[in-house]
Amino acid sequence: MIGRIVPIVLFVLLGVLLAVGLKISDHKTDIPSPLIGKKIPEFSLPALGREGVTITDKDLIGEPFLLNVFASWCPTCRTEHPFIEQLAASGRLRVIGLNYRDEEEDALAWLEYFGNPYELIMADVSGRTAIDFGVYAAPESFLVDANGYILFKQIGMVTPQIIEQEILPLIESGGSSQP
Amino acid sequence: MISSRFRILLAIILLLLTVPAFASGEPLIFKDLDQETRYLKLTTQLRCLVCQNQNLADSDAPLAQDLRQEIYEMMQSGSTDDEIKQFLIDRYGDFVLYMPPVKSNTLVLWLMPGVLLFGGALVLLVVVRKRKPDSEGQEEEISS
Numbered sequence: 425m426i427g428r429i430v431p432i433v434l435f436v437l438l439g440v441l442l443a444v445g446l447k448i449s450d451h452k453t454d455i456p457s458p459l460i461g462k463k464i465p466e467f468s469l470p471a472l473g474r475e476g477v478t479i480t481d482k483d484l485i486g487e488p489f490l491l492n493v494f495a496s497w498c499p500t501c502r503t504e505h506p507f508i509e510q511l512a513a514s515g516r517l518r519v520i521g522l523n524y525r526d527e528e529e530d531a532l533a534w535l536e537y538f539g540n541p542y543e544l545i546m547a548d549v550s551g552r553t554a555i556d557f558g559v560y561a562a563p564e565s566f567l568v569d570a571n572g573y574i575l576f577k578q579i580g581m582v583t584p585q586i587i588e589q590e591i592l593p594l595i596e597s598g599g600s601s602q603p
Numbered sequence: 604m605i606s607s608r609f610r611i612l613l614a615i616i617l618l619l620l621t622v623p624a625f626a627s628g629e630p631l632i633f634k635d636l637d638q639e640t641r642y643l644k645l646t647t648q649l650r651c652l653v654c655q656n657q658n659l660a661d662s663d664a665p666l667a668q669d670l671r672q673e674i675y676e677m678m679q680s681g682s683t684d685d686e687i688k689q690f691l692i693d694r695y696g697d698f699v700l701y702m703p704p705v706k707s708n709t710l711v712l713w714l715m716p717g718v719l720l721f722g723g724a725l726v727l728l729v730v731v732r733k734r735k736p737d738s739e740g741q742e743e744e745i746s747s
Binding site: 453455456457458459525550551552555556557558559560561 | 652653655665666669670673692693694695696698
């Protein structure tokens with residue numbers, strides 16, 4: 425009797441294991457960020473295309489914003505760019521750009537062509553600040569609350585669905601304040 | 604027909620062409636051999652986040668280059684291996700380590716091989732016992 429049940433139980437367990445594996449396989453390269461719930465790292469970066477202007481983390485704090493990591497060399501950034509523009513145009517959330525490992529000229533030309541939805545853009549040519557943000561691919565987007573705490577991170581493309589269902593509810597529910 | 608001399612010459616020319624491949628990449632200058640060994644060991648223990656099945660030493664991804672540079676600079680300023688690892692864990696999570704730390708959510712990972720080995724041994728023992736012919740049992744009785 426037991427000899428018959430054991431293989432069936434093992435088979436079902438294996439099936440469950442494979443089903444779980446299939447479910448997570450879409451996102452298996454996404455690494456949960458340890459920075460969620462923490463304050464944004466300190467930084468001081470030049471503003472893209474504005475000589476002599478420096479932006480620090482303190483300049484951004486005060487109102488919630490989406491920090492969008494983009495680069496002219498990144499094809500997925502192009503695909504998501506219209507959605508970032510729609511979000512910025514809707515006025516529901518500020519959008520700040522972090523130009524990642526890019527040439528200033530290329531970045532400016534890219535923005536000229538695809539449009540510039542960003543309130544501010546920091547130029548991280550060396551990628552050093554991006555390391556502090558735990559960035560490992562572009563595009564990445566961070567939702568930051570009014571006090572400078574990271575609420576959410578999107579690795580890869582931001583879609584209208586993610587904006588509507590995950591990003592905006594987090595700030596519009598009023599639960600943006602953290603101690 | 605190509606003369607053997609020409610072939611040797613061709614081989615030498617081709618070998619010379621491979622030199623620039625070795626010379627590419629930023630040369631790092633270490634204080635001593637110890638530090639260099641530490642650097643090489645550490646970069647093989649850390650995962651490249653871009654190509655996730657490669658370590659930092661192997662990967663040519665721009666981020667891996669940045670992180671190697673960062674590790675190098677931290678070493679020059681006297682950071683220990685643990686401090687460097689913690690620096691990366693704070694930013695990228697435990698995933699940067701090839702060897703995951705023992706925590707509640709990695710317990711299954713750490714215990715499973717032992718459980719499987721023990722369980723397998725148990726099953727083997729039971730099966731072998733069952734197969735034992737009765738005559739052997741009698742033999743044991745006689746011999747003891």
